[in-house]
Amino acid sequence: MTTFPRLIGSVVVLGLAVACSPGTASGGNTGGGGGKVADAAQQAAPLSVEQLSAKVGCKPRMQVNAADIRTGYCRTADGEFFVTTFKTQAGKDAWMDIAPEYNPHLVGNLWTVLSSRKVLELLKERLGGDLHLKDHRTNKMQTVR
DSSP, X not given: XXXXXXXXXXXXXXXXXXXXXXXXXXXOOOSTTOHHHHHHHHHSOOOOHHHHHHHTTOOOEEEEEOSSEEEEEXXXXXXXXXXXXXXXXXXXXXXXXXXXXXSOEEEETTEEEESOHHHHHHHHHHHOOEEEOSOTTSTTOOEEO
């Protein structure tokens, strides 16, 4: 079981690692087969940490505020969580590659929310996104839509 201070440390370290990673600022095409669905997703303006947090009734305390990645801490009646936004899909992919695989993530367009599954299920009702319950790099990942 992970303690909350350890979770805070992980999020801050992950944010700094992604912000300093080479290649996260490039806005190039990151996947094959784009198509109309991918084009529409890219054209939809991604939400900021503040906008996502406001949707669940929180004013975030910023933890990481870099050009490529921003992370805010929130505490609401639903629980405590971190909201992270990314400038590019490549940045989000890099973060997902080093994200703590033992914690579930709520994942949307250029954003993630990190917390316990219970909190994420409550937030999903207002934020949307997909709930990733396992390491996304394995075949055993379960995504709840």
